Every structure is written in C-alpha cells, then in structure tokens.
Amino acid sequence: MIRKVTNSTTQNESLLFEQSSPGKVGYQLPDLDVPVVDAKALLGAANVRDEIEGFPEVSEVENVRHYTRLSTWNYAIDLGLYPLGSCTMKYNPRVNELVARLEGLAWAHPYQPEGLSQGAFEVMSQLENCLAEITGMDAVTLQPAAGAHGELTGVLLMRALLESRGNPRKRLLIPDSAHGTNPATAAMAGYSVENIRSNSRGMMDIEQLARIMDEDAAGLMVTNPNTVGVFEQEIVKVAEIVHAKGGLMYMDGANMNALVGITRPGDFGIDVMHLNLHKTFSTPHGGGGPGSGAVAIKKHLEPFLPYPRMKRVKDIWSWDYDRPQSIGKVRAFYGNFGVLVRALAYIMAHGGPGLRNATMDAVLNATYIRKGLEPYYDLPLTDPSMHEVVFSHDRQEKLGVKTMDIAKRLIDYGFHPYTTAFPMIVHGAIMIEPTETESKQEIDLFIDAMISIAKEIETDPQFVLKAPYNTRVARVDETTAARKPIVRWKPA
Numbered sequence: 001m002i003r004k005v006t007n008s009t010t011q012n013e014s015l016l017f018e019q020s021s022p023g024k025v026g027y028q029l030p031d032l033d034v035p036v037v038d039a040k041a042l043l044g045a046a047n048v049r050d051e052i053e054g055f056p057e058v059s060e061v062e063n064v065r066h067y068t069r070l071s072t073w074n075y076a077i078d079l080g081l082y083p084l085g086s087c088t089m090k091y092n093p094r095v096n097e098l099v100a101r102l103e104g105l106a107w108a109h110p111y112q113p114e115g116l117s118q119g120a121f122e123v124m125s126q127l128e129n130c131l132a133e134i135t136g137m138d139a140v141t142l143q144p145a146a147g148a149h150g151e152l153t154g155v156l157l158m159r160a161l162l163e164s165r166g167n168p169r170k171r172l173l174i175p176d177s178a179h180g181t182n183p184a185t186a187a188m189a190g191y192s193v194e195n196i197r198s199n200s201r202g203m204m205d206i207e208q209l210a211r212i213m214d215e216d217a218a219g220l221m222v223t224n225p226n227t228v229g230v231f232e233q234e235i236v237k238v239a240e241i242v243h244a245k246g247g248l249m250y251m252d253g254a255n256m257n258a259l260v261g262i263t264r265p266g267d268f269g270i271d272v273m274h275l276n277l278h279k280t281f282s283t284p285h286g287g288g289g290p291g292s293g294a295v296a297i298k299k300h301l302e303p304f305l306p307y308p309r310m311k312r313v314k315d316i317w318s319w320d321y322d323r324p325q326s327i328g329k330v331r332a333f334y335g336n337f338g339v340l341v342r343a344l345a346y347i348m349a350h351g352g353p354g355l356r357n358a359t360m361d362a363v364l365n366a367t368y369i370r371k372g373l374e375p376y377y378d379l380p381l382t383d384p385s386m387h388e389v390v391f392s393h394d395r396q397e398k399l400g401v402k403t404m405d406i407a408k409r410l411i412d413y414g415f416h417p418y419t420t421a422f423p424m425i426v427h428g429a430i431m432i433e434p435t436e437t438e439s440k441q442e443i444d445l446f447i448d449a450m451i452s453i454a455k456e457i458e459t460d461p462q463f464v465l466k467a468p469y470n471t472r473v474a475r476v477d478e479t480t481a482a483r484k485p486i487v488r489w490k491p492a
C-alpha cells in the first residue's frame, strides 16, 4: 500500500502585514484607573520605543488562524516518519512533556535562591549520574546548549589538560567521514585539522592514523558509529595508538542511539564525548529549538569542567564556583533546563532494559529498510548497518536522477526527505535513519514509496525530476534564498 497525500489546506496565505487593517486589535483592556503619565518624560525618550511603521494590526482570530494555517504547511514527527539521517528524529513521548510542564520545574528561575532550587539540583544531579553510567564515563557537565557547543566545550577541556601538562599541541586528527561541526570545532579551539581517510569498509584507515599520530597531535575526534552508520571496529586499537603518544580521544556521541545499553564509550577508550540529548534522549528538535550537548569525561579532565559545579553538603545542594582550573562558563546559567528534564523523564520512563530495547529496535528498523531497498538502490558499504543506512544514487544517476530529486519526490508520498549529499564520502548519499519509534506498518509504507520512486525513475525519469507535485511550491531557489534573503517587509 502507498500512502495517498491529500493536501487539505490549499488556500494561499498572505503575510500578516498584508492582512493588516488600521485600528484592529487582538485584545481588550479595561479603562485606565491610574493617572496617565508621559512615558518618555519619565523614562527618557531613548528608552521608549516608537511605533513600528507598518506593524500589522489584526484581530485575535485572524492572528490565530494565520499561524495555525501556516503550521499545517509543515511536516512534523507527529505526522509521520522523519527519516533524516544523522539527526535521530524520534517521536517524543508525551510523558516527557507532562513532566517538563510540572509547575515547580517549568516555573523555576535560575536566579531563585539555592534553598528553593533543591528539586532542580536533584533533577540535574540524577541526569548527570544516568548519563555517566550510560556512557561509562566519570563526570558530566550539562551546560552546553547543543552538540556543536558540546564539541567546543570538550575540545577546550582537552586543550586545558594538555596545557596543564606543558603543551596544548597543534593538530587534531579527524576522519574524513566526520560531521562538518568537528573540523569547525577544532579550528575554533585553535587546532589545525588533519584528515584521516576512510577505507573501503567506511572505517578509518588505522595505518594512516598510526603514521601521523605524534606528540604534536592533541588527539583524535571520532564519531562512533560513524556518519556512514558503521561501527569503528578497531576503536580499542585506535585509542591505544592515540594514548601511546599522549593524545586524547574525543567522541562525537551524536550517534549514541546505536549504542545505549549495548556498549559504553568509556569502556572502549574514550576520554571525552558529547551527547545530543535532543537526539538520543528525545525532546522536540529541528528548526533551531533548544537542545543540550551534555559532555561526559574521564576523571583526568574533571578539574577543567565549566563552573559552577553542583555540590552536596549534608543533603543540601549548592553551587561550587571555586574551580581554579575550570575553562570557565560556556553558557549563561546551567544549560537548557527544560531539555534536561525531558531527558531524565525519558531515561526513567524507559529504565535500563527499555533503553537497550530502543537501541536494538533502532538498529533493527535501519536493517529492515536496508534489506527492503537493497534490490533497488546501490549500497556502497557492506558491513552491517547500525541505526542508519546509507545508499548511493549511482544506479538512478545513470537515468539523470539524483539523490535530491528522489528526496523531493518522497514528499509527494507523504514523507519527510531523508538526508541528501551527506556524508560526503559516499557519492550521491541517500542517508536514512528511521529510529526505533516507527512501527513496521510505517516503515513498510516508506519502503513501498522508495520502491515506487525507483520504478518511476526507470519508466519516466523526467516526471521525477519535476517533483514534488503536491506542495505549495515545488523547487525553490535555495542558493538565492540563502545568499540574498529578504527578511524585511516593506509597505507597498
């Protein structure tokens, strides 16, 4: 069966500015019962904002309908599968939302006295302990606000430790399959990047590593399983090579959805890593919403962690700012607290066996898709897939159709596209990550859609090249949109 898409909301939506009619308001206030004062005289003219020219004036219902209609144009995880590889777009259980909205947590203020924040301390402390246990590491900081921010924090910790040993070193070694944030992080932390090639199995070339790892290299930044969805099977040996030269092992933990409850980075030689709590541990994400890039470390990096740290004396929590070797704060306050609450709720609702099951289901779902699509799409890597599977468009390209075109056509079948063109080491990548939260029915629909597209390409490639057909706009000029964005509305 193939999902039929009916786009029920087809009316066009004008800008709120264009709907504006002078004098309309979306609220009613009672008459003033205090004297009128001139705000500019009282506060100083510089502190009072003038009217914004052309600011839209609409009624409440017009405002509500405008945004509600716009929201129906979006695809969302609550509508169906979101197979965006590398992003772990899993469904977010509603129990997390329930817990995050509890009054004492939702209304907690970072400036409220420590005595009134004991529950918040307890939430953060329990989460730190859970994450340390899951990763096999000794301590965790919850400050970083996203994965890339966690990377920067982690590499600054490495630099601080090496500096305390006398030499921060100059280079960081990074496999060519890495996410773009890895080399960017290395550069921001003052390191030059040296690439390690991937071999034909999609794993890093360990001989090259052994050749170039020296006392000038701060260490290795590795993603495991890596971004082609393959587990780095030589990871213990890799860590030995890096450690033998006094370097440190950083792990990008964005792919922990493939490992939780099965194996622990702390047990295979990692010194410091980040987790994307907004990937592996649920939380609505995408579109730049709040996240958490918690960083887990081994003991030798502990003195350098961002301050303040939590401390507990006689059952009372407080903040400890007395951390002379700390790299300092990396963020205002203590992290995106709402995301931390959701992560802890997710972990506790699952329990150990539940988390392990989630991991196994994520791998099972990716493997099921791989088996279903293998006859129709080229699979450049033959080692077992972990939580995601990467095909290539090689076969379709011969008929003029590329990964982006297939992704566009997928929209007509009612699915969010998979990840296109990343990882860059796979030619024409079709990168699919179903996650554990999808049922067999949903995944079968997705497989049917992909097979149907493969057949369309064989009979009528031109048709696929013009997809999508069911959306309001078909092929937007993304380059111009990025280079020359129009972000200000001008009254006609």
Ligand SMILES: *Cc1c(COP(=O)(O)O)cnc(C)c1O
Pocket: 086, 087, 146, 147, 148, 149, 179, 181, 223, 227, 252, 254, 255, 276, 291, 293
């Ligand atoms: C998502 C991701 C990142 C970056 O995480 P953000 O939270 O988006 O900053 C880094 N590495 C990998 C492999 C990722 O998938």
